[in-house]
Amino acid sequence: MKKNRTPLSLRVPEPVCRPGDKPDFSSIDVGQAGAVARPDVTATPASMRDMAFQLIRVLDDEGRAQGPWDPKLTPDQLRKGLTDMILVRTFDDRMHRAHRQGKTSFYMKCTGEEAIACAQGQVFSREDMGFPTYRQQGLLISRGYPLAAMMNQIYSNAADPIKGRQLPIMYSDKAYGFFTISGNLGTQYPQAVGWAMASAYKGDDKIAAAWIGDGATAEGDFHNALTFAAVYRAPVVLNIVNNQWAISSFMGIAGGLETTFASKAIGYGLPSLRVDGNDFLAVWAATEWAAERARSNLGATVIELFTYRAAQHSTSDDPSRYRPGDEYDHWPLGDPIQRLKQHLIALGEWDEERHAAAEKDAVEQVRAAGKEAEAIGTIGQSRPSVKTMFEDVYKEPDWRLIRQRQEVGV
Amino acid sequence: MPSMNMIQALNSALDAKMAEDPNVLSFGEDAGYFGGVFRVTDQLQQKYGLTRSFDAPIAEGGIAAAGIGMAVYGLRPVIEMQFADYIYPAYDQIVSEAAKIRYRSGGEFTVPITIRSPYGGGIFGGQTHSQSPESLFTHIAGLKVVIPSNPYDAKGLLIASIEDDDPVVFFEPKRLYNGPFDGWHDRPVSPWAGHPLADVPEGRYAEPLGKARLMREGADVTLLAYGTMVWVSLAAAEHAGVDAEVIDLRTLVPLDIDAIVESVKKTGRCVIVHEAPRTSGFGAELSALVQEHCFHHLEAPIERVTGWDTPYPHAFEWEYFPGPKRVAEAIKRAMEG
Ligand SMILES: Cc1ncc(C[n+]2csc(CCOP(=O)(O)OP(=O)(O)O)c2C)c(N)n1
Ligand SMILES: [Mg+2]
Numbered sequence: 114m115k116k117n118r119t120p121l122s123l124r125v126p127e128p129v130c131r132p133g134d135k136p137d138f139s140s141i142d143v144g145q146a147g148a149v150a151r152p153d154v155t156a157t158p159a160s161m162r163d164m165a166f167q168l169i170r171v172l173d174d175e176g177r178a179q180g181p182w183d184p185k186l187t188p189d190q191l192r193k194g195l196t197d198m199i200l201v202r203t204f205d206d207r208m209h210r211a212h213r214q215g216k217t218s219f220y221m222k223c224t225g226e227e228a229i230a231c232a233q234g235q236v237f238s239r240e241d242m243g244f245p246t247y248r249q250q251g252l253l254i255s256r257g258y259p260l261a262a263m264m265n266q267i268y269s270n271a272a273d274p275i276k277g278r279q280l281p282i283m284y285s286d287k288a289y290g291f292f293t294i295s296g297n298l299g300t301q302y303p304q305a306v307g308w309a310m311a312s313a314y315k316g317d318d319k320i321a322a323a324w325i326g327d328g329a330t331a332e333g334d335f336h337n338a339l340t341f342a343a344v345y346r347a348p349v350v351l352n353i354v355n356n357q358w359a360i361s362s363f364m365g366i367a368g369g370l371e372t373t374f375a376s377k378a379i380g381y382g383l384p385s386l387r388v389d390g391n392d393f394l395a396v397w398a399a400t401e402w403a404a405e406r407a408r409s410n411l412g413a414t415v416i417e418l419f420t421y422r423a424a425q426h427s428t429s430d431d432p433s434r435y436r437p438g439d440e441y442d443h444w445p446l447g448d449p450i451q452r453l454k455q456h457l458i459a460l461g462e463w464d465e466e467r468h469a470a471a472e473k474d475a476v477e478q479v480r481a482a483g484k485e486a487e488a489i490g491t492i493g494q495s496r497p498s499v500k501t502m503f504e505d506v507y508k509e510p511d512w513r514l515i516r517q518r519q520e521v522g523v
Numbered sequence: 524m525p526s527m528n529m530i531q532a533l534n535s536a537l538d539a540k541m542a543e544d545p546n547v548l549s550f551g552e553d554a555g556y557f558g559g560v561f562r563v564t565d566q567l568q569q570k571y572g573l574t575r576s577f578d579a580p581i582a583e584g585g586i587a588a589a590g591i592g593m594a595v596y597g598l599r600p601v602i603e604m605q606f607a608d609y610i611y612p613a614y615d616q617i618v619s620e621a622a623k624i625r626y627r628s629g630g631e632f633t634v635p636i637t638i639r640s641p642y643g644g645g646i647f648g649g650q651t652h653s654q655s656p657e658s659l660f661t662h663i664a665g666l667k668v669v670i671p672s673n674p675y676d677a678k679g680l681l682i683a684s685i686e687d688d689d690p691v692v693f694f695e696p697k698r699l700y701n702g703p704f705d706g707w708h709d710r711p712v713s714p715w716a717g718h719p720l721a722d723v724p725e726g727r728y729a730e731p732l733g734k735a736r737l738m739r740e741g742a743d744v745t746l747l748a749y750g751t752m753v754w755v756s757l758a759a760a761e762h763a764g765v766d767a768e769v770i771d772l773r774t775l776v777p778l779d780i781d782a783i784v785e786s787v788k789k790t791g792r793c794v795i796v797h798e799a800p801r802t803s804g805f806g807a808e809l810s811a812l813v814q815e816h817c818f819h820h821l822e823a824p825i826e827r828v829t830g831w832d833t834p835y836p837h838a839f840e841w842e843y844f845p846g847p848k849r850v851a852e853a854i855k856r857a858m859e860g
Contacts, residue, residue, distance in 0.1 A: 279649055513801070
């Protein structure tokens with residue numbers, strides 16, 4: 114037997130910075146706005162492999178739109194995007210506070226990632242089906258979903274649309290193209306592929322979209338989704354929201370040091386785009402490209418949305434225990450709200466006054482919704498009737514559920 | 524002796540084993556640098572180094588499989604499934620592989636792995652942070668299943684599980700991490716501090732797998748429970764004002780059948796309590812065993828108090844959770860029957 118020259122050693126990846134260290138993103142190459150070419154939607158996956166290693170950016174440091182990926186949105190579309198993002202952030206802040214005030218058992222913010230769901234919620238239609246994670250509240254909010262209904266779910270109160278069944282923020286609304294969120298990571302990803310296969314099978318024109326975090330791409334379900342999407346050329350857009358953290362694990366634990374998340378698609382023969390996730394215009398344009406491809410029966414696209422999880426993972430988490438507290442301030446791709454605001458101001462379509470008014474309006478909307486939901490009740494004060502606990506297990510309850518319900522006396 | 528809560532006791536077990544055996548290592552989601560979302564592996568990476576306690580990708584099937592491979596090599600990995608509700612992607616590896624490798628290789632390959640997982644309800648975790656899937660594992664030949672109810676046992680049983688040469692699924696009732704929760708959810712909770720079973724020795728000691736713990740001696744009825752339900756059963760016995768014998772099974776596989784039979788023969792009555800749903804729950808197995816072994820001694824039908832046959836509902840935690848009231852009613856039925 115041949116001996117190794119030196120004994121083997123086990124490698125465990127570590128992030129560049131831990132608490133107390135100076136944040137360092139020098140290893141991240143964000144490229145230039147406008148620098149990445151835009152292939153035709155009919156391009157073969159093999160011809161566009163390098164897209165998986167570049168970063169599609171539209172907004173430059175001065176807030177100007179650059180290059181072939183500029184989606185050329187109207188000022189109204191841009192303003193809607195900005196006010197949607199402001200509303201999402203305001204809602205998140207309010208519900209995060211509500212948790213501290215004991216009004217709910219749990220909350221999760223998407224701070225810093227608002228551009229993703231707010232842009233994509235407009236590109237996909239409500240007839241398409243989105244299979245989201247818990248960080249795509251922007252899909253609902255940008256589609257005008259009633260904020261009070263979201264709060265009713267968060268409070269598990271008598272008006273909770275899903276009857277108190279799920280943990281706060283695990284929304285579900287078919288009419289808004291929003292599939293019921295699962296607490297089990299990754300499961301929705303291959304389901305979206307199946308939904309898209311069904312649309313193709315029926316000869317419909319609907320497409321599916323799915324979201325997964327960088328961390329959850331390690332699950333087998335991620336790989337099942339890519340295999341099925343490629344084999345059956347399913348009309349689906351498979352988004353990877355790379356916010357660089359999975360609770361306390363940095364993206365290297367999910368394999369993000371070896372290659373980009375976008376490049377995982379290459380091995381499956383799928384086209385893949387890597388996008389500045391904090392650039393509303395770039396997210397919009399890349400999503401439009403992928404949706405167009407899916408609608409043209411050309412199959413699935415993987416999109417990595419590169420962003421940063423600015424807030425804690427959830428109300429149960431304290432990031433100061435595992436990463437520098439000021440890391441977000443050094444993150445090179447900035448804040449999606451500030452960047453779109455800067456763009457609109459550069460276009461002469463926005464100003465500080467209007468911005469302040471939009472923020473005030475968002476606070477008003479959230480406050481009004483809060484009043485409405487709290488009038489019904491926060492957690493524990495109000496809830497659906499207890500007998501509903503035994504409903505929807507099956508279409509019709511069998512004798513066991515009927516007897517168990519009687520035992521509870523409801 | 525130091526007083527420890529269950530988290531500290533489990534941490535102390537890992538610490539003791541890692542200190543004495545370089546083949547023991549720990550990994551799981553957020554279990555390395557951060558020390559786990561419940562902090563059970565806190566400071567182990569800092570103390571033993573990056574390769575002895577580390578973070579794993581979010582891939583429970585991968586975690587189990589990697590652990591199995593290491594165990595086959597001769598290590599004694601302790602892997603963490605962040606919540607029992609997330610163990611299912613690992614089910615194939617645990618059931619088809621860890622459980623069967625010894626058998627299918629004629630004893631040539633073995634899998635001395637310990638699969639830790641926080642489990643059970645009572646924490647407002649909704650359906651994906653509350654489940655009790657023990658019967659999915661007790662049903663599988665080749666697996667051992669351990670569920671401690673207090674810090675002393677948690678440490679001794681975890682050490683025994685790590686030292687065991689077969690795969691052990693080790694469920695940690697997370698509602699008990701910080702105190703002996705008795706199910707009276709609207710009363711003040713008590714911490715472990717000062718509790719006799721929170722006196723946990725430093726260093727290595729093992730509690731044998733397959734031995735129940737008699738929690739309360741009594742003459743009138745036998746209560747069989749494990750995990751959080753041990754404390755609920757004790758509270759229920761008090762509430763019912765009945766001289767109940769309360770047995771903490773501690774390990775479901777192997778099961779201390781002698782302790783069960785001896786007690787039921789003495790009392791003639793039996794109430795079985797678990798949090799998991801009723802249908803095909805471990806209570807069904809216990810009930811069958813009691814009937815097979817104690818039929819002629821039984822003076823009343825065996826009672827089961829369990830979670831309902833529904834997913835765990837967020838808004839109805841305390842209607843779902845089998846609390847002391849429901850257990851006390853079952854005790855009364857058993858006494859009248
Ligand atoms: C199957 C499964 N395993 C573990 C968890 C626990 N968990 C919840 S969120 C999370 C981190 C997810 O990180 P990522 O996929 O990057 O998404 P992000 O939270 O960053 O949006 C973990 C480990 C879970 N919900 N489901
Ligand atoms: Mg992430």
